Amino acid sequence: MVLQMSGNREILAKHIVDQFVQAISGTDREQWVGCNPEDCIFVGKLSPQGTMDSFSSSVQIKQLGVDFRIPKQDIGRAALQIFPQGRFFFRVLPSLVQQQKAFLDNFNETFTASSYDDFSTLMKALESGALTGEMQAHRVRLLPVYEYIAIDRRQESLEVRLSELYNPAMDAGSVSQDSPFYDALQRQVDALCMEAKERKGFMPCQFRDKVKLTDLLSETAWQTYIDKQCAHEEIDMLPRFDYCLRVALKGHGDMLSVRVALSNETPWEDESAGFGMAESKGDRYRIPTLFHAGLKVRYINTAPVPLTLDYFEDDYKYDPLIYALGNNCNAVHDSLRSELKTTQVPYFIQNRLKTNDRMAIRFVDLIDEPVKTLHGIHDEMQKELQRWRDDFAQRKDALTETGRRQFDGEIAGFAMEIRRFALGLMLIENYNMMRDAFCYMNEAFLSVARHKGYDSWRLFQIVFIVSLLLDIAAHELELDEEVRAKAKTDAVDVLYFPTGGGKTEAFLGVLVFNLFFDRIRGKECGVTALLKYPLRLLSVQQVQRVANILAAAEGIRRKEELGGSPFSLGYYVGDGNTPNRIRPEDEKRLLESSQEELDGAHRLLDVCPFCGGATVHVVYDTQAHSLFHVCNGAACASGGRIPLYMVDHDIYRYLPSVIISTVDKLTALGFNANFHNFLYGVERECPLHGYTAQRKCLVPGCTCSASDYRKVSMKDPAPTLMIQDELHLIRESLGAYDAHYETLLAYFVEHLSGCNRGIKVIGATATISAYAQQVQHLYCKEAIRFPAASPYLDHNFYSFVDQEDISRIIIGYAPFGKAVVNSVAYSLQYLKRIVWHLSKHPEEVLALSGFRAEGTYVEQRRAVYELLNDYWMILEYNNVKLESNRVLQALEDPINTELEQEGVQPLLAKKMTGDDSFQEVRETLSSIEHAKDMQTLDFNMIAATSMISHGVDADRFNLMLFYGMPGNTAEYIQAYSRVGRKHTGIVIDIMRPSREKDQSYLRNFMKFHEYKDILVDSVAINRWATKAVTQTLPGIVSSLLLNHYRYLLQDARGMEDISQFGQLQTAIREERITADEIKEHVYGIYQCSDHHGAVGTLYRQTIDRSVDSLFEALRNGAFDRKLYITQAFESCYFKVMLSLRDTDKQLIVAME
Secondary structure, three states: OEEOHHHHHHHHHHHHHHHHHHHHHHHOOOOOEEHHHHHHHHOOOOOOOOOOOOOOOOOOOOHHHHHEEEEOOOOOOOOEEEEEEEEEEEOOOOHHHHHHHHHHHHHHHHHOOOOOOHHHHHHHHOOOOOHHHHOOOOEOOOOOEEEEEOOOOOOEEEEHHHHEEEEEEOEEOOOOOOHHHHHHHHHHHHHHHHHHHHHOEEOOOOOOOOEHHHOOOOHHHHHHHHHHHHHHOOOOOOOOOEEEEEEEEEEEEEEEEEEEEEEEEOOOOOOOOOOOOOOHOOOOOOEEEEEEEEEEEEEEOOOOOOOOOOHHOOOOOOOOOOOEEEEEEEEEEEEEOOEEEEOOEEEEEEEEEEEEOOOOOOHHHHHHHHHHHHHHHHHHHHHHHHHHHOOOOOOOOHOOOHHHHHHHHHHHHHHHHHHHHHHHHHHHHHHHHHHHHHHHHHHHHHHHHOOOOOOOHHHHHHHHHHHHHHHHHHOOOOOOOHHHHOOOOHHHHEEEEOOOHHHHHHHHHHHHHHHHHHHHHHHHHHHOOEEEEHHHHHHHHHHHHHHHHHHHHHHHHHHHHOOOOOEEEEEEEOOOOOOOOOHHHHHHHHHHHOHHHHHHOOOOOOOOOOOOOOEEEEEEOOOOOOOEEEEEEOOOOOOOOOEEEHHHEEEEEOOEEEEEEEEHHHHHOOOOOOHHHHHHOOEEEEEEEEEEEOOOOOOOOOOOOEEEHHOOOOOOOOOEEEEOHHHHOOOOHHHHHOOOOOOHHHHHHHHHHHOOOOOOOEEEEEEOOOOOHHHHHOOOOEEEOOOOOOOOOOEOEEEEEEEEEEEEEEEOOOOOOHHHHHHHHHHHHHHHHHHHHHHHOHHHHHHHOOOOOOOHHHHHHHHHHHHHHHHHOOEEEEEOOOHHHHHHHHHHHHHHHHHHHHOOOOOEEEEEOOOOHHHHHHHHHHHHHOOOOHOOOOOOOOEOHHHOOOOOOOOOEEEEEEOOOOOOOOHHHHOOOOOOOOOEEEEEEOOOOHHHHHHHHHHHHHHHHHHHHHHHHOOOOOOOOOOHHHHHHHHHHHHHHHHHHHHHOOOOOOOOOOOOOHHHHHHHHOOOOOOHHHHHHHHHHHHHOHHHHHHHHHHHHHHHHHHHHHHHHHHHOOOOOOOOOOHHHHOOOOOOOOOOOOOOOOOOOOOO
């Protein structure tokens, strides 16, 4: 059986979108039975005049329109042909069958002990006397049934000549009330009302009496009931629908602005006033709202003059032209038909960005013939560069001066990429250790790739890896100074590629090369790389990915007998996610826990990275005093224990090769003396409990003596590489504080640890703006973007936009006239109903135009079922947790109640917000990733906040709904990038009508998505923020004392452990540590030189004042001599940060 999956997914996704749009706009049916269209239609609604809804959370509009410009010189001949559209609803009589069904449903609901399958059975029970008197007297309300009449049912138009409207003296004009235009419009309105009145089954009056069983025994009995209601009713319910068109002109120099608007002029009336029945209001006989409202304007003998956005004046990539703007809607220009059309649900088709695979960079080729293969890439890069230069030569005269500089700068950026790649190639060609490490790295990735069905690098990945080789190795190799000077070790490489494009594999390639290079050059143990994430969730899925590649690398290390300790991974995220240390009470709990409890609380891996089996468990080793992951698989290459550490204290003791952490963990430098081990290395190893840089084992109560320790000599112990993923999230106060700790870490490595070198930093992001400024504030370093910006929107050397492959279908709407939370809840219901229906009726999918499937009919149906697995999980995004809770409450009733009544699976939600634990998030993502059949999971929806916007990679997220637009463009891009990573994704933006910014998104929907990458806000960060230094300085000073001076002085009598106040005081009094020396270090850490002008001076003044005050307080303090250093600091009003978010003192409010 063959199913054309790629094209079929696009067809299916389009069909789901079409069905959804029809549902929310009410165009999916001709008749509404049992419900009021007002409650079920969420888009395209114009409210009536005089609507009294002041207590509603909804935003109501009464008109929509389109604005555009034409040349003023066209006034004499220009005309507009206006086609209004919309629908008015009114009640019609239910058929006998419809009313019988409604009666039966209500009867069975009321008399639960006596249930009847159909109405004929109920009639027989009546005839046989089986019904009680109460049952016979049972009455129900008349079933509400609505039909609509469309104002565009005949495609009638109204034409206006602009010369008849325009007043040259006023340079403006509009249609006068006594013009033939309005006479023609009134005739259309009158005809609409008359036609509605003459509709078969139209209800001319209110029906007061409820329907009893005997009224439904026959068509005759039913007609008798109807006649009786009409005979005694006096209130006229005839339709009084009304709408209006307006055309206004306003001159602007040589241009004439034109506005065409459609308004609902139907009066709002409380037709049930005086009867006191809320039920009557819910069953309105005529609904004054105009539904599915819109306009089509055909221009004659003229054409719209587009607006040119000033922002793009110098741009040569983007289309800066906007032909029309919608008012309370979106507007679309169709030049082929000379038409402007409004739309309430704009679409944007985002085509897939694909890597350039014309050059297959296979792992085996790089292993067997690395130099030849890389030379082939270099040659192609040179050819591409020449094409850019030739294109620039042809186009430069048409560009502005700014445009020429930009284009030339982009060429220069790519040229530098080529030079750096050539340097890396030269190292592989001329240095055996570089070539060996490079080949081993490729072997490791080949081993992982075999299990995932690919055999090659993406082009940008291998170019990036090779380009950074010199930066990694420059401090080790015997290089000419001319070559060494070309290293960019002190620059930050910003790896910029869209989400799902392969950034992670690119920087992991550099990381794995670095691991092998370290072993080959003689670094046998210690930390090679730090991999940091801004948030804990971002690191969850990366543990398995990094563990897999490290396991493959470890297999090669063993095979090639490279020596040293095994490649290992540390998960360093801290308390609340993984333990900081194992205390006696923790040990008791661990020993008493079942295997299931241990796994549920602490397991990080779902499958073994060595054998791939789901045989991983967590065990507590009492002798090692550690939590370990073990694999129970037979003959697993791990040997049983997986080299993964997750307790902070274990990570200090075992110094894993790679550490995954959050940025917050950098603050540990200021309060934990064991951070020293990462940077300085260690000198001893306890046979039971791992490394220590102190004179004792790090595990309290260890019985080993100092003579049992193994002496250790670590080469170049500090990490060579630091990777900051999701760089754009390091911003605002978090960014300012992190900036100080980043330069603190760099200072330790370069000036204090003995390594005497820098640390290579890679930043990765999918959204980028003003990156150079952000990097300068964060690291005080130059930034290099990779790949360099391309002069072309749809391609660069590494990738191209495939116009034949849809990545995402993005639609949006603003629910005017409805509360947003209700719109979100019902939109979720509609989506669930659509996908459920298709799963039960796969023949509808098979019948879609263009859908291709082969095999037996049973095989085809099964293939459709599997296809729908990719659209089963709905991802619902909320800007704040409170909104998530509101949506979940709305789902309970009536949403799920209605779905269950229809026999549709209800929406079963899991939350993914900041309130959810690490293990809950991990298990949710794992269940999605490993589910063979999505439809068997115990949830089908995730209600999430911004925490899902980064680091959550699942090919089965393809259906996403936004509850309001996120606060900034970067967040929006990151969030919607969770869907459509592999298959065509659907994104639904529900915009808040009450927010002007959201309305702007609606008006400019297509252009916003077209321009999105350049509309990303610059990252707000300022390392020189006035208050930032006062927050971070205590931790900076404490880190110097704990992680540097403590070890310098540990052999000095009376100062063996200056983490205790008494010994620290002794060191200060004996001037083994001076304020002036500390200040010099701190100046270097903050880099507050004269070069930074006033801010540098201000920082130095703050440092001088604070350090002098601290040392004075410590020198003369009378605190407990065993008081820990950070507590002593706090007693001196010098509080050390425990987290980068540890900024505000909590205020406790208590009621008496």
